[in-house]
Amino acid sequence: PAGDLTLRDALAAALRGNPELASLSFEVRSREARALQANLRPNPELGVEVEDFGGTGDVRGFDASQTTISLAQLVELGGKRAGRTRVAQAETSLATWDYEARRVAVLTDTTKAFLLVLALQERLNLVGELESLGNESLRSVASTVRSGAVSPIEEDRARVALERIQLEAVRASKDLESARVLLAASWGGTGASFTRVRGDLDRALEPPPLDRLLAATIESPEIARWNAEVEEREARLALARAQRIPDVFASIGGRYYGEGEDLGLVAQLSVPIPLFDRNRGNILDARHRIARAAAERRSAEVSVRSQIESSLRSLEAAYDEVLALRDRIIPRATHVYEETRRGYATGLFRYVEVLDAQRTLFEAREDLLTTLTTYHAVATDIERLTAAPLQQFGDTERQ
Numbered sequence: 001p002a003g004d005l006t007l008r009d010a011l012a013a014a015l016r017g018n019p020e021l022a023s024l025s026f027e028v029r030s031r032e033a034r035a036l037q038a039n040l041r042p043n044p045e046l047g048v049e050v051e052d053f054g055g056t057g058d059v060r061g062f063d064a065s066q067t068t069i070s071l072a073q074l075v076e077l078g079g080k081r082a083g084r085t086r087v088a089q090a091e092t093s094l095a096t097w098d099y100e101a102r103r104v105a106v107l108t109d110t111t112k113a114f115l116l117v118l119a120l121q122e123r124l125n126l127v128g129e130l131e132s133l134g135n136e137s138l139r140s141v142a143s144t145v146r147s148g149a150v151s152p153i154e155e156d157r158a159r160v161a162l163e164r165i166q167l168e169a170v171r172a173s174k175d176l177e178s179a180r181v182l183l184a185a186s187w188g189g190t191g192a193s194f195t196r197v198r199g200d201l202d203r204a205l206e207p208p209p210l211d212r213l214l215a216a217t218i219e220s221p222e223i224a225r226w227n228a229e230v231e232e233r234e235a236r237l238a239l240a241r242a243q244r245i246p247d248v249f250a251s252i253g254g255r256y257y258g259e260g261e262d263l264g265l266v267a268q269l270s271v272p273i274p275l276f277d278r279n280r281g282n283i284l285d286a287r288h289r290i291a292r293a294a295a296e297r298r299s300a301e302v303s304v305r306s307q308i309e310s311s312l313r314s315l316e317a318a319y320d321e322v323l324a325l326r327d328r329i330i331p332r333a334t335h336v337y338e339e340t341r342r343g344y345a346t347g348l349f350r351y352v353e354v355l356d357a358q359r360t361l362f363e364a365r366e367d368l369l370t371t372l373t374t375y376h377a378v379a380t381d382i383e384r385l386t387a388a389p390l391q392q393f394g395d396t397e398r399q
Contacts, residue, residue: 070253
């Protein structure tokens with residue numbers, strides 16, 4: 001992607017170009033090919049057998065030979081072919097859910113990388129604004145020093161504050177470049193070709209009720225994947241039971257008697273006797289694997305539910321902090337800073353008090369930026385667990 005980048009653009013690029021997703025898509029195709037192969041019948045066998053030739057006496061040469069040409073077929077009983085097909089189809093479904101889970105994870109990682117770039121852009125703008133104020137303050141203090149109204153130490157203090165802000169601007173710029181490269185890696189890029197990202201970091205939805213989120217976990221790929229896992233292992237159990245039934249090997253052919261030039265038919269039928277091996281070990285193994293998959297599914301359900309509850313608490317805390325910072329703390333800090341600046345111009349306050357008010361205001365603004373980033377990152381985690389956008393669970397939005 002080039003130019004300004006939106007979240008939709010970043011997600012589309014990640015789905016198109018992410019190397020891991022491309023690898024998993026080939027795995028799904030491979031499983032589909034196995035399902036196609038599993039549904040095929042065994043090939044018939046063509047046999048040629050020559051007896052009583054090349055010896056001595058009456059069987060010298062081919063005069064007394066017997067030649068048999070036969071066609072044989074393995075007849076699978078007990079539904080083995082249907083069982084193999086069911087296993088292969090279940091494996092395909094499992095691979096599809098693994099792909100879907102990874103796709104959601106890629107979208108989540110890309111969203112978080114996008115949010116990081118957006119937040120660092122805002123932080124760089126914030127530091128740039130602070131640097132402009134620092135330059136303005138330095139000129140104002142220098143003018144006041146030249147007039148003899150304040151000590152020259154005030155100018156040194158203003159210059160030190162500005163240099164620290166400039167160092168922070170350099171650090172913020174480096175952090176932004178690293179985050180841009182990390183975002184580009186989401187779609188397999190080795191460098192960031194886009195100009196900047198565009199998004200609304202200030203937008204925050206009121207956290208939805210817990211019961212709505214928990215009800216949506218049924219659609220979570222992390223849980224649905226285990227449903228497919230149980231089905232695959234049940235299919236393997238059915239196949240193991242079918243393999244207890246022996247298959248029939250049947251053949252029929254014609255025999256040519258070289259000595260009298262007569263023809264005859266030859267038929268053969270063979271069936272293994274399941275005396276020692278009744279596939280009990282594989283059946284027992286399949287049962288244990290089903291029990292294990294069911295236990296792992298319960299574990300996944302508990303894990304997803306606990307993650308959602310924990311994430312929702314973090315989301316609620318971040319949302320409350322956003323409201324406090326945006327509606328109360330920052331407006332008050334802005335008022336204090338403006339009044340302190342005006343008071344300094346009239347000699348009511350010292351410059352150190354202006355610096356303190358300025359630092360308080362910009363720390364509050366940076367806290368809001370950090371909290372908004374945390375809010376959106378946690379919301380992204382919830383969306384990953386529920387496989388649904390957060391606004392689906394509520395329509396209350398704080399402007």
